[in-house]
Amino acid sequence: MKHIVLLIPIAAWALSACDTIDSNERWGEKAPVVIKKNVLIEDFTGQLCINCPTAAEEIHKLQQGTAGALIAVGIHSGGSKLCYSVEKLPFGLATDIGEMYNTDWGVKSLPSGMIDRHGGLLEFTKWASVAAKRLGLDPAVEMELSTSYDGNASDTQWGKAEIKVEMSENQAGALKNAYINLWITESNITARQTMPDGTTNAAYVHQHVLRDVITPAYGQLVETTDDGTAVYTATYDIPKIYGRSSKTDVQHMAVVAFVTKGEKGEVMQTEEARIVATTETEE
Amino acid sequence: MTNCKTALLALLWGAAAASAQNASTQGDNEWRKWRFTGAVQSDVLVPQDDETIGTEPTDCWALTNTYVQLGLVNKYIEAGARLEFTEYPLPGFEPDFKGWGVPYAYVKGNYKGFELTGGTFYDQFGSGLIFRTYEERSLGIDNSLLGGRLVVDAIKGVRLKALGGKQRRYWDLNDSWVYGADAEFSLHDWFPRMQEHNTALTLGASWVTKQEGQDSDVGKNIADYDENGHPILFYQGLRQPEKVGSFDVRANLRKGNYSFLAEYAQKSQDPSFDNGYIFRTGRALLLSGSYSKRGMSFLAQAKRSEDMAFRSRRSMTLTSSFINHLPAFTQQQTYSLATIYPYATQNVPGEWAFQAEGSYTFKRKTPLGGKYGTTIKAAFSHVRAGETPVAADVASSGNYYDYLKGDKTALFGTKGFKDGNFWRMGDEKYFQEFSVDLDKKISKTFKLNLKYLHQQYNKTIVEGEGGMIKANIAIAEGKWNINRKYALRAEAQYLHTEQDQKDWWFGLIEFSMLPHFMFTVSDQFNAHVVDAADKEHKVHYYQALVTFTQKSHRLSVGYGKTRAGYNCSGGVCRFVPAQKGLNASYTFNF
Secondary structure, three states: OHHHHHHHHHHHHHHOOOOOOOHHHOEOOOEEEOOOOOEEEEEEEOOOOOOHHHHHHHHHHHHOOOOOOEEEEEEEOOOOOOOOOOOOOOOOOOOHHHHHHHHHOOOOOOOEEEEOOEEEEEOHHHHHHHHHHHHOOOOOEEEEEEEEEEOOOOOOEEEEEEEEEEEEEOOOOOOOOEEEEEEEEEOOEEOOEEOOOOOEEOOOEEOOEEEEEOOOOOOEEOOOOOOOEEEEEEEEEEEOEEOOOEEOOHHHEEEEEEEEEOOOOOEEEEEEEEOOOOOOOOO | OOOHHHHHHHHHHHHHHHHOOOOOOOOOHHHHOOEEEEEEEEEEEEEOOOOOOOEOOOOOOOEEEEEEEEEEEOOOEEEEEEEEEEOOOOOOOOHHHOEEEEEEEEEEEEEOOEEEEEEEEOOEOOOOOOOEOOEEHHHOEEOOEEEEEEEEEEEOOEEEEEEEEEEEEOOEEOOOEEEEEEEEEEHHHHOHHHHHOOEEEEEEEEEEEEEOOOOOOOEEEEEEEOOOOOEEEEEEEEOOOOEEEEEEEEEEEEEOOEEEEEEEEEEOOOOOOOOOOOOOOEEEEEEEEEEEEOOEEEEEEEEEEEOOOOEOOOOOOOOOOEOOOOOOOOOOOOOHHHHOOOOOOOOOOEEEEEEEEEEEEEOOOEOOOEOOOEEEEEEEEEEEEEOOOEOHHHHOOOHHHHHHOOOOOOOOOOOOEOOOOOOOEEEEEEEEEEEEEEEEEOOOOEEEEEEEEEEEEEHHHHHOOOOEEEEEEEEEEEEEEOOOOEEEEEEEEEEEEOOOOOOEEEEEEEEEEOOOEEEEEEEEEEEEEEEOOEEEEEEEEEEEEEEEEEOOEEEEEEEEEEOOEEEEEOOEEEEEOEEEEEEEEEEEEO
8 A cells, every 4th residue: 555655756756747849949830921901909008017118019020021911009098007107197198098998808907909809808929920810811891091181270280180981891791780990099209108127218209109089989880882882981170289288290190990890899901091191101 | 617516416415425324334423423614705895986096987886706615524525615706896806707606616535544636626735836726815816726636644754645637717727737746754753753852854845737738829920021022921830838847845844943944846948928938947945944932933034936937828917827826925914004015926037035034022020021021023024136147049149138128029939048046146126124013011901012114115026117115114003902891993004205105194993892893994195195176185095894793794894995006915916996985794604
């Protein structure tokens, strides 16, 4: 009996094992990604979040090689949670709508992201894989987004943006119960950001920051014609200031249009267009 | 996940056994004596919105975390199950915490030194460096295993365990398998002379393996250009080790009033979100010594850990799915202001931690002890970074400089850091605390406790922002037994810091009408948290509470506000958002 019992730890030790992977065996084959559709990344981020610049850098790396197919929106939010934006201070980039998205999607830590609202919230080490898969999908919907700008400024506004989205189905019935979302973003915003080493970079340049939502928060139901097409138009008055004192530059503002399957469903297609046409390229 | 059927079968089987007329083959009447045990715990909040303090909006009129645990026990068999209702949970828990069902159910049999458990169970190997499953309801932690466990105490001086199963994560089980074994040898049971010299020596060894399939969503995109100069994208997946093994060895020596523990643990390559998917060996060392006798005690311990976050799902974040638990080396504080800056153990990349505590009681009727005796306690904790030298293949690749600039994915797939000088310390301080506690009975009916703490808390490391907070805290608590029926307790606390939200005050008065009632009012006040309605009026985090106790029943009902902060236990923390409203708590044990 004693011998049998004492064999238990020996057997356990023998059965316990571990895999060791040499450095030259850790990576799989390089698989080319054939880009067939645009993909939306919603990046929940914050100006006091030390890991968020890393996620922003990850987005930048992901965008390289996709020729604009990967469209990112930075949603500054978090309120009093772990990492929060300084909405009440000058150049705070959080918005009420961003806070609502943060709560609705159950964001518990920053940075967190959603890729085409597929697979829920993802930590940024998974963005590359999920984005690659989504880029290679056949799009159910095609979209064409156009903007025109009337620069008739006033004290509080830069002018008006006229927005037109034309949609058509690649898959029959794709636009049935679909919701069109129009968001306003702004890039090249210089504002404070806590860096991974804990220091504050007052001259950090923020890209694709969510500024406003034109449609209802989770989109407007798409009204289709008999031939499976739809057109949605909107007019947006561009403010000079958001929040208490976050000044805008219309030259760096854009419209992001995306259509979802159902009100909070997966994103079927995304497009982005600058409000003011320019040859200047973003960082 | 609902294990109603399992729970019912377990309880029915136990009831059937209880009603059986024939006892065991040995005719032991103990077999027939069953005990029915149980516990109920319910915490309820009827929330109110308060924008000034930042409460989370909710559509529910009431929120609750409720637990009902039942068990049947006799000499040889034990069965139990627990119903949990967190469908409308209290604020601050992870989204997946929401749900209800019977996630905990087990049957355990023991006979002649053999104990076999089937179902859900908790256990720990040594200090928990490679295996600890436990429940901590205030943090929403329950990482139990669902499977089987065998414990053998059949040989004198030897205790063996073997276990295996899948780990619970809220209302699901993680896909991976976790299995392990533990052996402890009490040499003093084999060598009687050791016991004659009041000496006990226990040696232990453990092994734990996690088996988890490949995660195909871990990889990297590579941007390149084709022959025409057009951008082209490639995706490359990262191969992860499917078996992650760990071992732990320990020695525990007790001689007279002295006790010493030395424990070392190691874990194989375990790329995970926690460590940025690097292929590095994890290590931990724990040394502890203590002395204790009537009226005096002293403890000193040190811990070094590197990359010892061991989860059953490698991509998991926040507090769930840990297989192990590194002990916290900071004092668990109970006074309100002392818990404003709690330290959370940094499993990755690791830390050095030191702790020392001493207490001494000056006897009664001595000059320093006074008429009734005086106890003085002092405690010190210090936690800092360990050194993390760069692996050669990383340093030369250029990615390390991206890592230093903050790109945590830059070391993806590399060794990351080499297993260099384990003993060298890093420069960054994570946490430091010094406290002195004086406990004195002033008269037959009045007892006084005075406490002073100095804390240094690296908020950037623990919370992601905020810099180093240095705080001094003074606490005074008095307890007055007015007579056999009435007692009064009062607390006054003050925290001073130049950083963060600056100074705080706290006051509490508690009146007890023994044996059933207790009335408590408290207020926490900060001069810098402005009431939006009246900018000159500071926010008061007040609480009023009535507690009723009758035998095993305890009910407390209160109303007030709680500030946002961290609730920590054993070095694991959960962010709790600000709350306002009616709260009630009920517990019952039988």
